[in-house]
Amino acid sequence: MKKTGxxxxxxxxVLLAAISFTSCGGGGEDDHNNMSDTLAADTGEQIIEEYYxxxxxxxxxxxxxxxxxxxxxxxxxxAENISNYTTSAEKAVNxxxxxxxxxxxxxxxxxxxxxxxxxxxxxxxxDLGISSVxxxxxxxEIENNLGNTDSLNRITSTVFYDATSSLESSGQGSTLAxxxxxxxxxxxxxxxxxxxxxxxxxxxxxxxxxxxxxxxxLYSYLNKYPEDGRVAQIADRIAPLHEVFNSLTETPKDTVNxxxxxxxxxxxxxxxMNADDYKKLTVTAADVRNSLTQKTAN
Amino acid sequence: MISTRYIVASVLLSFMALTANAQVKLSxxxxxxxxxxxxxxxxxxxxxxxxxxxxxxxxxxxxxxAQKSKLTFTAHKGYDYRMTFTAEDKILQGGALSFRIxxxxxxxxxxxxxxxxxxxxxxxxxxxxxxxxxVQLPEASAENSKKVLYGCVGFLLESRASLDTGF
Numbered sequence: 001m002k003k004t005g006x007x008x009x010x011x012x013x014v015l016l017a018a019i020s021f022t023s024c025g026g027g028g029e030d031d032h033n034n035m036s037d038t039l040a041a042d043t044g045e046q047i048i049e050e051y052y053x054x055x056x057x058x059x060x061x062x063x064x065x066x067x068x069x070x071x072x073x074x075x076x077x078x079a080e081n082i083s084n085y086t087t088s089a090e091k092a093v094n095x096x097x098x099x100x101x102x103x104x105x106x107x108x109x110x111x112x113x114x115x116x117x118x119x120x121x122x123x124x125x126x127d128l129g130i131s132s133v134x135x136x137x138x139x140x141e142i143e144n145n146l147g148n149t150d151s152l153n154r155i156t157s158t159v160f161y162d163a164t165s166s167l168e169s170s171g172q173g174s175t176l177a178x179x180x181x182x183x184x185x186x187x188x189x190x191x192x193x194x195x196x197x198x199x200x201x202x203x204x205x206x207x208x209x210x211x212x213x214x215x216x217x218l219y220s221y222l223n224k225y226p227e228d229g230r231v232a233q234i235a236d237r238i239a240p241l242h243e244v245f246n247s248l249t250e251t252p253k254d255t256v257n258x259x260x261x262x263x264x265x266x267x268x269x270x271x272x273m274n275a276d277d278y279k280k281l282t283v284t285a286a287d288v289r290n291s292l293t294q295k296t297a298n
Numbered sequence: 299m300i301s302t303r304y305i306v307a308s309v310l311l312s313f314m315a316l317t318a319n320a321q322v323k324l325s326x327x328x329x330x331x332x333x334x335x336x337x338x339x340x341x342x343x344x345x346x347x348x349x350x351x352x353x354x355x356x357x358x359x360x361x362x363x364a365q366k367s368k369l370t371f372t373a374h375k376g377y378d379y380r381m382t383f384t385a386e387d388k389i390l391q392g393g394a395l396s397f398r399i400x401x402x403x404x405x406x407x408x409x410x411x412x413x414x415x416x417x418x419x420x421x422x423x424x425x426x427x428x429x430x431x432x433v434q435l436p437e438a439s440a441e442n443s444k445k446v447l448y449g450c451v452g453f454l455l456e457s458r459a460s461l462d463t464g465f
Contacts, residue, residue: 048366048367048368049359049367049368050367050368050369050370051357051359051367051368051369051370052369052370053355053357053369053370053371053372054355054372055353055354055355055371055372056354058354059353059354063374063459066459157354161335161336162335165332165335166332168332169332169333203376206375207374207375210372210374210375210426212426213372213374213426213427213428214372216402216428217370217371217372217428220370253424253425256424259422260422260463262378262420262421262422263408263409263419263420263421263422264421264422264423264424265373265399265408265409265421265422265423265424265427265429266373266375266423266424266425266426266427267401267403267425267426267427268401268404269425270375270425271426
């Protein structure tokens with residue numbers, strides 16, 4: 001009896017092992033064409049995928065720096081604020097905020113506890129299920145490049161691109177939209193703090209006014225996820241900032257078709273921002289940004 | 299003696315099976331990177347020029363033959379832009395990718411690659427604008443019409459502060 005019972009248990013284990021090992025699945029092959037089995041069930045109608053690109057905060061800050069704008073200290077979202085972020089919306093948005101802060105540090109050579117900010121990114125990435133974007137290897141690379149702003153800029157870009165790739169490929173575009181919303185809001189806030197006085201005809205002020213265009217793209221992107229309550233919540237919080245941009249005057253401009261043998265392309269109107277508009281934008285950017293980064297009662 | 303061996307073997311096998319399954323589940327919770335990640339970095343502009351730098355609005359995506367897709371990006375006043383596409387041969391199959399560019403707001407067409415048989419495009423931006431690039435891949439060849447193919451397409455965008463030339 002005992003022998004039979006043991007033998008049955010052994011057979012059961014072999015069966016269990018066989019089932020488990022075969023269900024580990026394949027993968028690891030370059031399998032573009034195997035997707036056809038699921039996707040070939042598409043209807044005959046062509047689905048046109050639309051992508052909305054928003055420049056990284058690093059690109060915006062590099063442009064401001066090239067225009068002679070200087071960074072200021074004590075503008076960043078404090079690293080300790082991470083303890084405020086408990087919902088997945090708060091974590092995603094502030095992943096974007098902290099990315100923007102790191103781009104700011106590397107572009108304007110700001111002294112900050114860079115390692116602490118990357119640790120925050122790592123912690124938030126773990127919580128968002130994308131821990132592979134900030135690994136121990138990444139942290140080691142940061143430690144070895146703390147004084148090298150170009151390397152820090154590159155590493156932050158890589159973290160952002162890896163997060164984008166992971167989230168898009170796993171169908172978490174709404175989480176990515178929240179990250180981008182946080183990054184763009186923070187970069188607009190920081191820019192209005194760096195350029196703290198209005199000057200008529202200033203190229204830096206014009207560049208800030210023209211953030212209307214990435215903001216429009218952001219809203220188009222957010223609108224792709226109407227079923228996600230988190231996206232609706234954050235879109236509502238950022239709405240006052242979007243409204244300020246939408247209220248800016250647009251004046252028609254002359255059209256030039258070619259210059260230096262190359263085509264000239266541009267909007268038919270120019271966004272105009274006066275001193276009152278800029279003051280309103282500065283105040284609203286601060287209010288919206290603080291609503292995302294500080295703990296608020298829901 | 300024999301029964302003890304069976305029990306030990308059973309326990310070991312069960313443990314191995316359970317941990318293998320757990321490892322699969324752990325790896326299944328972490329999303330894999332896109333299979334086309336960084337594909338656009340294979341693209342290169344035919345014409346050499348100075349000061350252009352990689353623009354973060356570049357991207358890549360998986361496509362099927364004959365697929366159409368749109369991408370909207372921001373071009374800023376005072377900057378020059380150039381764009382090019384790269385695509386895997388298995389979805390081009392000797393055909394050519396075409397693209398057209400239009401103002402996202404007014405929908406006015408600003409460039410059509412088919413008009414000039416172009417594979418890349420550059421322009422000066424004199425006032426900031428959101429541009430939509432509509433990409434069209436060629437149809438699959440007759441011999442591949444019974445097979446569903448996928449391949450990567452990369453969109454490389456570069457930019458620089460506009461140069462002042464001349465006196």
